[in-house]
Amino acid sequence: MIEQTLTVSRVEPGTVWLVAEEKPACAGCNGKCGSQIFSKLFGSHKKALPIACEEPVQIGQKMTLRLDDSKVVENALWVYLLPLAMAFAAMFITHLFLQAAEPWQILAAVLGGLVGFQIAKQRTKALRHDIKVIKIYPISLPLTQIDGDCAK
Incomplete structure (x- = not known):
């Protein structure tokens, strides 16, 4: 099974559009490898993947999908x-x-x-393809207090 975590980019009735996050190339070659060159040549436009989903989701939420x-x-x-x-x-x-x-x-x-x-x-x-939604992550709450910053 192949699993990938994607981000919700658009929500329509019955369909959720997901975008994969761009994976950074290694820093070992300082951007002189073939992977980095092709990335610069062909741009980094992201394709959205439509998935049928009846669950209520919001833009920016993360979802984990599994592909057989x-x-x-x-x-x-x-x-x-x-x-x-x-x-x-x-x-x-x-x-x-x-x-x-x-x-x-x-x-x-x-x-x-x-x-x-x-x-x-x-x-x-x-x-x-048999793509299944494994997990829908909740949207993170804004961080208002960092541990150790509160008065004792």
Whole structure:
């Protein structure tokens, strides 16, 4: 099971929109690693995840969700391996059976990869993930007194 704590960003009747908090990169490389560079290049816009929820929640509240990870590997195989396999199959068929020149083999590989991508896209669209709300955290009360500050 995969668990993640998210923050409520928008509330609609029957639907709660959640946003994940950005995880900071390690400080070991002082921002010169690939992770930090890609973060700067592609920005940090956050996507909101809609979840069906009938519980009363407020913006800013935290929720912990659980995802059944049994389908994650299967989805990864469809998304990553099918386009690659289709590209290789199209290239080999063009080379072995049609005796085509290299530019035609490259074109066939690109077309095969695109067909594989479209098949994988349709296949993963039909999948429904079993996401369950594990815990809804209460909104914190404002801190008015810190331990040790009171007069004795």
